[in-house]
Every structure is written in C-alpha cells, then in structure tokens.
Amino acid sequence: MSLKPRQVDFNATWGAIRDTIRGVITLDHVPRTTWNDRFSDVYSLCVAHPEPLADKLYAETKKYLIDHVAQLLRKVQEDGDQNLVKNYFHYWSQYSVGSEYLHSLYLYLNQQHIKVQKMSDAEIIYGIVDPSCTSQGDQMEIGELALQVWQSNMIYPLGQRLVTLLLEAIDLDRAGQPPTIPLDAVRGTILSFVEVQVYKKKSQLQLYVELFEGRFLNASGEHFKRDAALLLQERDVSLYMERVKAKIEEELYRARKFLHASSLQKVAHRCEQHMVAEHLQFLYSECQNMVKYEKKKDLSNMYDLLKSVPNALIVLVDTVFDHIKNQGLSAIHNLQGDSVHINFVENLLTVYEKYKELIKEVFKSDQNFMGALDKACNSVINHRPNEGRSPCRSPELLAKYCDTLLKKSSKGISESEVDEKLTKSIIIFKYIDDKDVFQKFYSRSLAKRLIHQQTQSMDAEEAMINRLKQACGYEFTSKLHRMFTDMSVSSDLNNKFQEFTKQEDIDLGINFGIYVLQAGAWPLGQAVVTPFALPQQLEKSVQMFETFYHNRFNGRKLTWLHHLCQAELKLGYLRKTYVVTVQTFQMAILLLFEKSDSLSCKEIRETLQLNSEQFKRHAISLVESKLLLSDTEELDENETNLRLNLDYSNKRTKFRITAAIQKETPHEVEQTINSVEEDRKMYLQAAIVRIMKSRKVLKHNLLIQEVYAQSKVSFVPSIQLIKKCIESLIDKQYIERTPYSSEEYSYVA
Amino acid sequence: MFTKVAMADENDNERMDGDNQKLEKMFTLKKWNAVAMWSWDVECDTCAICRVQVMDACLRCQAESKKDSYGKQDCVVVWGECNHSFHYCCMSLWVKQNNRCPLCQQEWSIQRMGK
DSSP: OOOSOOOOOHHHHHHHHHHHHHHHHTTOOOOHHHHHHHHHHHHHHHTOSSSOOHHHHHHHHHHHHHHHHHHHHHHHHTTOGGGHHHHHHHHHHHHHHHHHHHHHHTHHIIIIIIGGGSOOHHHHHTTSSOHHHHHHHSOOOHHHHHHHHHIIIIIHHHHHHHHHHHHHHHHHHHTTOOOSSOHHHHHHHHHHHHHTTTTOSSOTTHHIIIIIIHHHHHHHHHHHHHHHHHHHTTOOHHHHHHHHHHHHHHHHHHHHHHSOGGGHHHHHHHHHHHHTGGGHHHHHHHHHHHHHTTOHHHHHHHHHHHTTSTTTHHHHHHHHHHHHHHHHHHHSTTOOSTTHHHHHHHHHHHHHHHHHHHHHHHSTTOHHHHHHHHHHHHHHHTOOHHHHTSOOOHHHHHHHHHHHHHBOOSSOOOHHHHHHHHHHHHHHHHHOSOHHHHHHHHHHHHHHHHHTTOBSOHHHHHHHHHHHHHHHOHHHHHHHHHHHHHHHHHHHHHHHHHHHHHHHTOOOSSEEEEEEEETTTSOOOSTTOOOOOOOHHHHHHHHHHHHHHHHHSSSEEEEEOGGGOEEEEEEOSSSSOEEEEEEHHHHHHHHHTTTOSEEEHHHHHHHHTOOHHHHHHHHHHHHHTTSEEESSSSOOTTTOEEEEOTTOOOSOSEEEEEESSSSOOHHHHHHHHHHHHHHHHHHHHHHHHHHHHHHSEEEHHHHHHHHHHHHTTTOOOOHHHHHHHHHHHHHTTSEEEOSSOTTEEEEOO | OOEEEEEOSSOOSOTTHHHHOTTOOSEEEEEEEEEEEEEEOOSSSBOTTTOSBTTSOOHHHHHHTOTTOSSOGGGOEEEETTSOEEEHHHHHHHHHHOOBOTTTOOBOOEEEEOO
C-alpha cells in the first residue's frame, strides 16, 4: 500500500471504519487484518487529496460515539433502579476498554492531526491560558473524546441516581448486611468518575469530588453522628474510645475498599470531627481518673483520638502535668533520716524515669507531653515548701548525693555504678534553677574530699566536673578546676620542698606534706583561722616551709589552716603500739600528756590557746574514742580533768579519729546560702559590664533582658537585684546614665 | 558531737615493736599533712579601684572570663612604693589618667609585683 496522499471516497471508507468501530467499542472480535486495514484507512482519510478529510472523520466518529452512548444509556436503564449500578458498571467496563482500543486505532489522527493543535503540557500546567475554555471548541484525542462523550451523555443524566444507589449500598455494608449490588460494581462505578477524567491535565478528581465525594462525606457524617449518639448512651469513656478507634479503622478499611485513595483522610477527618471533636467534654470527663490511675490503654486511646483534633490535647497534657507534679512532690515529701539526700535524688529519678517511659509508651514521646514532664520536674525540683517560705533544698541535697558517691566509702558499689548514678544526677541538676547554690555546696564537699584525701577516684571527680561544665559552661566550673589545679601544684611543691631539705641537709624530724590552697578558690570561709600555739615538734617544719615558699613566690603570705591538718601519731605507752590519725588540735592535746598523765582542761586550753569551741569539740572526740578519760560526765572546760587511758586497747593497730570534720553543720549550710547572694551580685555586675562594653549604649529594659538571659544558666536573678547591681556600677563609674534619658545607660571606658 | 573510730586502710607492720623498745617515747609524731592557704600580702584585701577582692580577678577580667585563665597569672597584684596595692590591670588603667596612688595621692611607682 502506498503512503502517498490520494483521492479517497469518504463515505465508503467511513462506512468500513464505522463497522469496525462498532466491534472495537463493544469488545467484539475484530480480525487482525481488518484492524490493519482500518488503521491505514484512518491514515488515508487524514492525508486525503485534494482536501484532507480528518475533520470530517472526527465529526463522524464523535457523532457515532454519541449515538452509541445514547443507546447504552437506554440499556443501562432497562432494568430499573435495581440493576442500574450493575448495568452501568457492565457497560462502563466494556466502553472504557473499547475506547482505549479505539484510541489506538486512531493513532495517526491523534498524533498528527490533533496533537499539533494542542497546547503543550507545560502551557496548561503553568496556566498561561485557561485550558477549560480554549479546548472546548478544539478537537480532543479520540480516547478522551470517547470518555468525554460518556461523561456528558451517560454520567450527567444518570449521576445523581447512581450516587443515591451507591450510598445505599455503602450504608448496607456499614450495617453488615449482604450486598444487593456486587461490591466490584460499586467500587468500579465510583472509580469510573475518576477514570472518565483521566485525560485531564488538571483536577482529575473534580467530577469525583463534586458528584460523589461531597454527598458521600455528608451522608457519612450523619451516620457518624448517629453512631456517636448511640455509643454515648453507654456512658463509658473507655469503651467509647475503643469503639471510635475501631470505627475509624473500619471506615478506613471501607474507604480503601470502595473509594479513591484521596478520600481516606477526609473520611477519617469526618469521623474524628463527629465522634471526637464534638464530644470532647465527654472524653475529658474521665481524663482525670485515667491519668490518676495511669490506665495506659485508655490514655493511649485518648491520645490517638485527640492528637488529630486541633488543641484538644491541651487538657490531657495539663492533667498529665499535674499528675507528674503531684507524684514528684509526694515522692520527696517528708523525707527523714540520714539518707534524705539519697532518697530525694533517687525518688525523683524514679518518678522522672517512670513518666518518661510512660510518655514514650503511651504518648509516643509527643513533644507536648515531654514538655509537661519538663515543666513538672522543674516545678517539683524547685518547689519551696511552706508555700514558698522555706528555701528550696534541692541544690544542697543533690550536691550531698554526689558527695556520697564520690567519697571513699565502705559500701561496695562498683565504679561503673557510681558513674551511672552521677550521670543520672545531671538529669536532676538540669532542672535546678539555683545552679549556683548547687555549685557552692558541691565545691564545699569537693574541697573536703580533696583536703582530707577522701576522694574515691580522681577520674570520677574530673568526669563529674566535665559533666557540669557541659551542662553549664566553663565559668560555672572554673573554681572547681582551680581547686584541682591547686592539688597538682601542691604535689609539685612537695617534691621541690623535699629536694630543698635534702640539699640544705635539714631534718624536720617528721614526714611532712602540705597542700597550699589559693585563697578565694576554696570555699573555706574567711573567719576560720583560730588562735593556736603550735607544738614545738612542728615549728621547724612550718618555718622551713615558709622560708622555702617565700623564696619562690613574691608578695604572698601563707595562712596555716590547722583545723584542716592531720597528723599520724604513734602511741608507745600501751601494750601494743598503735598508729592513730588525728587532727592537729587533737594531736596537740595528746602531746601534752607526754609530761603528765593527768591534766585539767583549763591547763590544756591555756597552753594551746585554743578557743573554747575548738577545744571542746576535739577534747570530746578524744574522750569518746577512749584515748582520754574524763572525770566528769559532761565535759566542762574549766572543771574537768582529763587522764590518759593507759589501758586503752583496740583490735586495730592503725585507726582514725575524726571529729565531725566531714559533717555539714547547720551553721555551714546557712553560711553557704548567704555567700551565694554575694556571688550573685558579682556575677551580675560582671555580666552588666560585659554587655555594656560590647553595646556601649543600651536601654534599661534591654539591658535587664540580656542580663537575665545570660545568668539563666546558673540562677534566676530577681529584677530587683539586677537593678541594684546597675546602681552600684553607676556609683563605681563603670556605666552612666545618658544625658538624654534616664532609662538609658552608656559604658564608661 | 560525732566521733567514730574507723579502720585504717592498710594494715600495720610495726605492731610488735612495742615490746622490744622499752625506751620508746610515749608519743611519736610520724607524719603531718599540713594545709595552708596563700593570699597576697596586702594591707587591704579589696582593690580600691574596682572594689573586688584582690584574690579574685578584677571585675573587667571576670567580665571577659578568659577561657584559658586556669590560674590567675593575668590578674596579679601590684604594690606601690607607698605600700598600697591594687590589681595590676586596674592600676595600669588608672595611671593613664593620673599617675598618683588613688589612696594617698603620692606619685605612683611600682615597688613589686605579685608572682
């Protein structure tokens, strides 16, 4: 066959084509040869000479399709409403496949004649021209034409009746009754509303949405309302939630079975709206109890239902917050005994971990609930008992907890356990508002551990300081670091001093070691130096070391902290030889008994020049240890005589007498808290200077804000205190009020 | 008052010499672990210029909170011939305006520096 254009008899050729189309569109048998011939007939009509007959072919085909669909419409309606959907689906299945074949048969017409007239996809998608109005007069590809004809001549007249029947079928399915229309016909019919628009470039779902989905959702909504009302009669929230969850699942399953995928979310949304959002008060009514008794299943259901309703979670979140807060407060309420600090921290951690786990399990670690947990922990840990009148003890207790873990102790907990517990303590630490108070207590106990060589492991100490540094920054731990530095500087000094004594051939008569601490870095207090007459045995050591030290450093003076010194004393007057570790004051008291077996307290005090508090404290400790015997029940610093116990015996030949050195006295606690206030002022002043130096000029409110933000890492300052610090810096001429406004400051260089 | 007798860490190996040495002293001081505190040897422990304790870094140094200042070598104390003492940082700013001691108005000259 030639491809050359030639003269064609339209009527004859169209007649042949029409016969074949009939076969194609009804999926009748069409022999391959006939198909091939018609294929070239379409070609020859399109390129016919002298005049191409493509437009005529198109018009005739369209007319044929309209007639065909009109015929089908009659057939579909033949059996009445009862079989309407079934028949529609039957003919649609046939027609839609047939039209695809027809599309292929008209390949040449589609590609050469029609495509060229059409706009490119891009033009439609980016909307240069509105495609709906321009393509109306235009010719469509045959496949699209066929579907268009179906839409106008089948769906338009029949649509509403079909939808009514479809909705009835779906209702029947909901009621669990046997279908009167085959399910595949229901689904196929619904989807035909989408498929019939498959050629559209934009909004393919328009027909589906307008014709079917809208009515479906409204009908479903009514159904959900009725269902909800029915379920509500049982007045059981827990059961109601179970049912609603199941209902949503079921509806999603149904939607998957019948509808286009785009409808799934909308169905679920309708369901949530009518069954959850409209009955929030009912759901909330049980909220309190569910949280109180921690009914995980119910809470998890509640969460699932509420999370998709905007703002509905707030009530639940608040209830959870209150609950955690109450649990936390009761966990630390009325703690008593020696291990208050341990109970405090570990009870809080138990609460924290329990609810963190619960939130993870029940609320899928939802941010809202994690926030509630944080807020609750924060308010529990910073809670001030007695309606805010008593100070918050958390910083002190946590520091004590750390001390217990880091101190040498007989309790056998492994290093990794200690490490784990310290790591966890940081959880509590992060919630503490007054971190600076914690730091005070912590540094006091660290000082004691270091000076009295009570540290379990330097690695553990360092690791803990690094954790604190990570949480709060360098500044927070700088004093702790300085204490560490002093320890290593001191060990260096000891070595140098030993070399010095060897070189100079000095015999101190004792084994001498020293820690030289930097004043200010150690939280030892200023007023602790008490008068004391140094025993003669120590004088040489003190003198030699002072000489050595002053030669090495310029402008420094040394203060001997005798209350922190320790001595090892060998007792040679008993049946066995004992070595006892005592504090310097105790040692001095004991040494006096070398000359006499019995001494009066008055004598001892006068010789040593000890103040009465120090004397009593140490004398009592010696009496209690039975090294000395007292002739009165109560030790009186003027009346009592002390005797050396010559019958003393102990199972151990080496032991230690400690006079309350490691115990915090209430006085010390108070002192610590007071010193915090001074430090805060200093901290705030430094912050103000820092800010003003970089900003030069700043408004009052902005300055307060910045200071507040900077200090928040270590404590929450009162505005009053910030104002006071600004005033004092103005007095010291670091900053001044600008001449233009009293609400503005400038930096004085 | 809280006192306890705790076991020492190591066992002692000298437990028998009590019998052999009758002439032994009643008390022998074997070992002394001393603790001392150092501070600048100053008359007044507050710097009159910045009103911060001389043992602490001056306010400007604290404000800058230098990350590397483990010790405080960079904020030492300086003594004038008049024996008044200040933070070195504070004084070096002061003398730019007025080369007199802020406390006694004598001509300022450095007697020694802390080390």
